[in-house]
Amino acid sequence: MNTRGRIWFDQLAAGGAPVAGLPPSVLAADTVLGERPARVLAVVPDPANPYARARGGEVGLREAWGLAAAVDEACRADRDGARRVLLAVVDVRGQAYGRREEMLGIHLACAAAVDAYASARQAGHPVLALLVGGAMSGAFLAHGYQAHRLLALDDAGVVVHAMGREAAARVTRRSVAELDEFAAGQAPMSYRIADYAGLGLLHALIGGVDADAPTPQQVQQVRAALLEALQGIGPAERDLSVRWTSAAARSARAASVEVRERLAAQWAPAPR
Numbered sequence: 531m532n533t534r535g536r537i538w539f540d541q542l543a544a545g546g547a548p549v550a551g552l553p554p555s556v557l558a559a560d561t562v563l564g565e566r567p568a569r570v571l572a573v574v575p576d577p578a579n580p581y582a583r584a585r586g587g588e589v590g591l592r593e594a595w596g597l598a599a600a601v602d603e604a605c606r607a608d609r610d611g612a613r614r615v616l617l618a619v620v621d622v623r624g625q626a627y628g629r630r631e632e633m634l635g636i637h638l639a640c641a642a643a644v645d646a647y648a649s650a651r652q653a654g655h656p657v658l659a660l661l662v663g664g665a666m667s668g669a670f671l672a673h674g675y676q677a678h679r680l681l682a683l684d685d686a687g688v689v690v691h692a693m694g695r696e697a698a699a700r701v702t703r704r705s706v707a708e709l710d711e712f713a714a715g716q717a718p719m720s721y722r723i724a725d726y727a728g729l730g731l732l733h734a735l736i737g738g739v740d741a742d743a744p745t746p747q748q749v750q751q752v753r754a755a756l757l758e759a760l761q762g763i764g765p766a767e768r769d770l771s772v773r774w775t776s777a778a779a780r781s782a783r784a785a786s787v788e789v790r791e792r793l794a795a796q797w798a799p800a801p802r
Contacts, residue, residue, distance in 0.1 A: 533587060534663040534741055535621030539572035541749045549600055556596035564757045568615035569604050573622050573673055583628035589669035590626030594639035597673055601646035605653055613655040620674040621663030640672040647676035656763045658756055662741055665690045679733040679759040685741040688723045730779030733759050
């Protein structure tokens with residue numbers, strides 16, 4: 531299935547060495563980004579997945595554990611040398627909802643993926659995430675959200691949200707059109723990637739790119755944006771503070787920033 535996740539994985543990992551031992555729905559390959567070694571990762575649909583709820587590009591048990599294994603393996607291999615870049619290509623429909631997934635601990639699997647990415651970042655691996663399609667709910671938390679820098683294609687098919695339009699419309703007892711009208715004035719509720727960018731969470735919104743059939747020039751444009759983001763990650767940057775210290779975040783999410791600052795002040799260790 532030629533989804534955006536696979537399209538962009540193939541473009542950005544072209545010529546790389548595939549990582550073996552992963553489920554078919556988890557793609558990973560070692561390549562270079564600029565002059566730096568990099569591991570590109572993506573989740574793609576697998577119609578033969580034994581877990582029916584995870585056949586359409588969702589992050590299920592196998593996908594979450596697979597991502598955790600691929601990231602952890604890179605960290606172990608680089609422990610005594612240069613840390614490779616980790617690039618998450620994000621096109622995920624959400625986490626897999628199902629009785630078997632709940633019984634077998636999907637919360638633990640997704641937590642393992644989150645922990646792997648966060649541990650890699652804290653160990654000195656530069657982590658980038660490129661949003662090319664859906665970045666939905668727990669799947670985005672497990673694959674991409676722990677990155678130092680989030681970049682996205684400026685395309686209507688790129689959506690960051692906790693819930694799909696149809697589900698949100700049912701929950702709020704609105705039509706999809708009414709939901710979109712309401713969300714137009716509420717940036718956190720909006721399904722437009724430009725509104726998400728306005729919250730100060732994106733490092734770059736990349737325009738002028740065909741997300742489904744990029745030209746070689748457009749692929750180079752995206753590579754250039756990734757390299758620019760990579761060069762801005764300092765060797766001592768191990769946290770995600772850039773997401774609330776940016777000018778856009780301080781403007782669009784001023785109350786959230788103030789709450790964070792007050793909590794930090796209250797929980798600061800008392801002077802001895």
